[in-house]
Amino acid sequence: MLEKNRIYNMDCLEGLKRIKTGSVQAIITDPPYFQGLTQDGTRGDFADLEITRPFWKGLAREINRVLKPNGEFYIFMDWRGFAFYYPIFAEYLPVKNLIVWDKGAGPGSFYSYTHEFILYGTKNTGLRRGGTNVWRVPGFSVGAAGTDGEKIHPAQKPVAIIERCLLDSTQEGDLAVDLFGGSCTTAVAAIRHNRQFVCFEVKESTYDKAQRRIALEKEKAAKGDKTDEDTRSKWWRDPPPGL
Numbered sequence: 001m002l003e004k005n006r007i008y009n010m011d012c013l014e015g016l017k018r019i020k021t022g023s024v025q026a027i028i029t030d031p032p033y034f035q036g037l038t039q040d041g042t043r044g045d046f047a048d049l050e051i052t053r054p055f056w057k058g059l060a061r062e063i064n065r066v067l068k069p070n071g072e073f074y075i076f077m078d079w080r081g082f083a084f085y086y087p088i089f090a091e092y093l094p095v096k097n098l099i100v101w102d103k104g105a106g107p108g109s110f111y112s113y114t115h116e117f118i119l120y121g122t123k124n125t126g127l128r129r130g131g132t133n134v135w136r137v138p139g140f141s142v143g144a145a146g147t148d149g150e151k152i153h154p155a156q157k158p159v160a161i162i163e164r165c166l167l168d169s170t171q172e173g174d175l176a177v178d179l180f181g182g183s184c185t186t187a188v189a190a191i192r193h194n195r196q197f198v199c200f201e202v203k204e205s206t207y208d209k210a211q212r213r214i215a216l217e218k219e220k221a222a223k224g225d226k227t228d229e230d231t232r233s234k235w236w237r238d239p240p241p242g243l
């Protein structure tokens with residue numbers, strides 16, 4: 001079993017294999033988006049992803065193994081990746097909904113991209129969740145930079161959207177795992193809300209940046225500094241005007 005409350009500079013499939021069966025309350029993760037396609041979706045080829053299919057199947061099986069019997073998962077993706085990822089995850093995981101994250105603004109020349117998807121599911125057959133599957137939380141272009149600071153990763157998620165997943169699906173002390181850590185926003189949210197975490201990030205330079213971010217967050221938590229927590233967790237309950 002891996003030590004908790006740490007980021008690991010390793011491939012997440014290898015990492016998951018070192019996690020005990022039925023020990024994870026929530027998987028909250030944001031895999032690389034549709035490789036091969038550019039921002040406007042015109043270049044690259046859907047088939048480019050085929051070579052990675054065995055990896056994703058293995059990962060889906062491992063997610064299912066490590067989740068607790070009442071565990072839940074949130075897997076971020078955009079409209080391009082969805083077509084590839086959905087059939088794979090749905091084969092091995094109890095998918096229950098596709099959440100639409102309305103982030104308020106985004107790039108794009110053929111209507112702008114203002115939403116992303118979050119594939120949601122749970123192994124808990126008795127669980128029911130209220131609320132809608134459209135979550136309005138500002139992205140970086142409409143305010144997240146004002147509370148989260150400058151992005152240190154191009155695909156960084158606002159803490160508030162990760163908090164929504166974390167707080168819905170875990171209690172204090174529970175373990176949340178992020179397979180594709182990036183700047184490790186999941187770890188930031190976990191530290192702020194007294195959850196345990198394990199994050200994987202394969203790229204060394206990104207891992208180094210995430211390590212610094214997490215060290216700072218742990219330092220703030222040790223000092224009892226709740227300033228950021230108050231601002232950021234408020235967003236998904238009370239979005240700013242226009243969202």
Ligand SMILES: C[S@@+](CC[C@H](N)C(=O)[O-])C[C@H]1O[C@@H](n2cnc3c(N)ncnc32)[C@H](O)[C@@H]1O
Binds near residue numbers: 184
């Ligand atoms: C979309 S980004 C995640 C961004 C993150 N949610 C954040 O808030 O910063 C995906 C990350 O997964 C990492 N990655 C790609 N393949 C991986 C693998 N097999 N194992 C672990 N990390 C991987 C990439 O280096 C990249 O930093």
